[in-house]
Amino acid sequence: MSSFDLFKYALVLLLPAAYLATRYLRSTTPPASSTSSTVEEKPVKSIMQAPRDDLAPPKMIPLTLAQLKEFDGSDPSKPIYVSIKGTVFDVSAKADVYGSGKSYNIFAGKDGSKGLGMSSLKEADAVPDYSELNDADRKVLDDWHGFFSKRYNVVGRVIDLPAVVKQEREASSENPTPAANL
Numbered sequence: 578m579s580s581f582d583l584f585k586y587a588l589v590l591l592l593p594a595a596y597l598a599t600r601y602l603r604s605t606t607p608p609a610s611s612t613s614s615t616v617e618e619k620p621v622k623s624i625m626q627a628p629r630d631d632l633a634p635p636k637m638i639p640l641t642l643a644q645l646k647e648f649d650g651s652d653p654s655k656p657i658y659v660s661i662k663g664t665v666f667d668v669s670a671k672a673d674v675y676g677s678g679k680s681y682n683i684f685a686g687k688d689g690s691k692g693l694g695m696s697s698l699k700e701a702d703a704v705p706d707y708s709e710l711n712d713a714d715r716k717v718l719d720d721w722h723g724f725f726s727k728r729y730n731v732v733g734r735v736i737d738l739p740a741v742v743k744q745e746r747e748a749s750s751e752n753p754t755p756a757a758n759l
């Protein structure tokens with residue numbers, strides 16, 4: 578095979594991959610650093626689901642991490658919950674991505690804040706303690722919190738987060754930053 582043929586095959590393989598990656602990255606451009614509800618989001622063509630305007634008022638059901646596990650999509654008769662920084666979202670409407678065996682089931686039935694901040698789909702990273710994240714990853718995490726807040730009903734709050742995360746939450750509610758979005 579000539580090097581020109583190799584070049585052609587590389588192009589055929591790389592171009593679609595580059596196209597998909599660009600679309601995905603563009604579509605996940607942080608939507609929510611500005612939390613001002615008076616600022617309209619620009620209508621960006623996205624492969625991500627659009628924000629909703631029919632969300633229910635947040636509920637504040639207290640849940641332990643052990644209770645949260647029941648809502649990991651393994652029992653189709655129960656809703657599916659994802660917690661981010663202790664805020665519990667009902668993601669049942671997206672069972673096609675969070676349900677058992679689906680791509681983002683790793684975040685279901687738990688608080689996987691650290692993994693979301695790191696953009697990691699590793700099981701070991703999907704844990705609540707995000708205290709080791711650097712500033713950039715914390716911003717990614719806050720943007721995910723903003724993303725979920727605009728698309729999923731809040732049903733509760735995790736009450737037994739690791740101590741270190743609890744402290745951070747308390748500190749940020751004493752001194753709230755716009756990006757925290759909590």
Ligand code: HEM
Pocket residue numbers: 597598601624625626671674681692693694695696697698
């Ligand atoms: C090349 C790598 C990736 C591709 C092509 C990709 C693709 C996608 C697509 C197509 C969606 C929209 C799904 C839907 O609404 O049905 C999506 C959503 C999402 N992705 Fe990824 N993804 C990638 C990597 C990641 C990684 C590393 C993470 C880890 C944090 C991640 C987390 C998410 C989350 C949380 C959603 C939101 C689903 C929702 O609730 O609407 N993705 N991704």
